[in-house]
Amino acid sequence: MVNGMINRYNSYRTYLKNKFGSPVLKIPVNGGFSCPNRDGTKSSSGCTFCDNRSFSPVALCEDEVTNQVTGVIERSGKRFRHFIPYLQPFSNTYGSVEKLRSVYEPLLKIPGVCGLAIGTRPDCLSDDIYRYLEEISQRTFLSVELGLQSGDNEVLSLCNRSHTIEDFIDATIKLAALGIETVAHCIIGLPGETEEKMVATARLCASLPLHGVKIHQLMIIKGTALETAYQQGEVAVFTLEEYTGRLGNFLTYLNPKQLIHRLMADSTPENGLIAPLWSAQKTQSLQFINSFMEKHGIVQGSRFLDENRSRQVLS
Template sequence: MKNRYTDLNTYLRGLFGCRVQKITIDAGLGCPNRDGTLSRAGCVYCNQKGSGTGAAAQGKSITQQAEQAKHALTRRYKAKKFIAYFQSYTNTYAPTSRLKQLYDEALDVENMAGLFVGTRPDCVNDENLDLLASYQDQYLVWVEYGLQSVHDATLARINRGHDFAAFENAVHAARKRGIHVCAHVILGLPGESEKQMMKTAKTLSDMDINGVKIHLLYVVKNTMLHQWFDNGRYTCLDQDQYVNLTCAFLTHLRDDIIISRLTGDPHRKELIAPAWAVNKTQTLNQIRNTLEQQNLYQGMHA
């Protein structure tokens, strides 16, 4: 079965000539949508843990997190090089001097080949983007912006705290410095139709971005979405719906856009619904089988 989309692992192997694995790092940084700068509620789907691993709260240093992950990933995947991926919360939401300390510590770990930084599009500025750009002579540098949707009404509905224009401006600011940009999107957001989701794909395809990460919207404990789910205001996608939407989404993206992820990866103990979301391998296989069976491929409608 040939690959019908441009996946991250193949892209990284092509650049470095070996297996490269991302190491998820929790720097213990916050979020303006939770600390009162924008709001204290956060996005409707996000609980107090956010996407954090809890490693920072456990007192683990950046170096400790990286070395521990390296050992496991080398054993499991025979990885030779690694990407320091600052994932938890908003990883440009600190003074630039502090960010430099964090990024430097991660990149000082042996066999680090790149730096990927997850953040919000309204939390980058000239100073922190210049810092990211300064690493490009030695490392592969990507910034990952949480967008979720190109529709302002949706962003308001999920209490995202920024509009699509903020994303456009952040993409331009990064790309003019040569920094690679990955956009995070969520399928199944409250109130969004299939047509609107495909509009997100088409809009991103027309932009100067390098990658897309596709997430499933799932319900976790102690969130506004959890309340909506309990009172019938929100209904989750079923697995077949999600698979078909993801395959259609891919067809509207340029074929040179790197696909970093095709579904979410919820914590089992926090997940409320849908139950199938924990079956990541099954979902990925179903997406690949559907692409093959329906003769679909990334970019065919871009």
């Protein structure tokens, strides 16, 4: 509780601050990786919603990885003492262990860097890579962010993810068994996702050894397959009110211990955002989300706890 206000969700930002003793700046980095869903290995067209230029500020960056991080550290002045490079665009474990080492190790040597965050797909992890990630996690803080997007295979197929929820479950269990902090990326509002399927996604996340969940709204980005469907009226996006209602519901089914990395994503028309335009007004939209949660008494994990209590009573 802060200033008499209930903490409505378990904030990752606060967790990092408590863990390292002061605020931590996560710095997006382009590690120069590709993606099997784009290079023809699994598909050439990619996920129907994907345009990394909109999702990551560094998607087009070709600088050395260390320069990307030191540049941000210099510009941040003395506001932060701890930094986590975040390999964000594309699939950052898609390569040999040697390739991964050549990108990760220089980042870990930068003064002030206190760990590493790696975004990837659940089907881009071999035994050698698991071993290397375990080795990293034994010497520094490591967070692996896996794209799940939906806990429903039909929805995954509709958005051409080219992996299944079983791939995700397998990767999550293996990473957790190695003691690695694992995070699920989930999108609310994908084509074919009903409210029931969204709840099933939250329940799946709650049932797995996931440390955190990163949630965002479906965004329509210029040049993607979804843009065509959206322009033809085949796909709709949520208003901020609709999204907030779904998000609140989603949060109640998560485990209250799971850390919430993000409540919404943001982009701008300059970066290809077509809809919903409230995605470009992050501060106002987050204020709306927080007020909504306050007004409706939404608390992360409330239904998860209710369901667990009922199960205990019945057993």
